[in-house]
Amino acid sequence: MAGHSKFKNIMHRKGGQDKKRAILFSKLSREITVAAKSGLPDPDMNARLRAAVIAARKGGMPKDNIQRSINNASGSDGANYEEVRYEGFGPGGVSLIIETLTDNRNRTATNVRTAVSKNGGNLGASGSVSHGFDRMGLISYPATAGDADKVFEAALEAGAEDVSSTEEGHEIWTATDGLHEVAKALEPVLGEPEGAKLAWRPQTQVTVDEGDATQLFKLIDALDDDDDVQTVWANYDVPEAVMEKLGQA
Structure with missing residues (x-):
């Protein structure tokens, strides 16, 4: 366990503004439905569904909407979503991994390619950047879950591999097959997490200047505005002074 690493958040940016609320709910609903279809429609018996429900609650999704999304998994008239991953590069040579849930691969591929190319990036072949992520x-x-020492000790006891703590909060990293066991072990000590999911952690980071950061954030916002895009992972590092200047700090 590496301890109190200085590793910065891997930049999954999700618009929290009111205007993006409907888009966010759509993404959360899709994940719940797909998770429910992947196993039992019971969050206590389906680890992926439990994580999706937690994320939906933290995102402010009403309880009725959550249950409706679970029920859709057993309905014959519901859409069948498949998971498709895209890889490519953004401004400044930043690596991008774009995870989608789609019922129309052609539409999603066109929309993702357009968003990336219009904002200074380009898509690559499968595996073109994921080899640089774990x-x-x-x-x-x-941050309210506790101070860095408390979280570190809890994570160590639960079997996590690494912890990153900042003023904004804590990120606890685990092996893929230990995610939900560690999450369950942490709850009695730290409470319910804001999220528990499989992620892409970059092995190295690319420092971007103000110009590239501005364009990169536009690219990620354009992807986030697409209902089919669930998560965008990237390996960028923006200096604090630039983040403050761009109003992102």
């Missing part, structure tokens, strides 16, 4: 489990907690 597939791991990621459990997120707000």
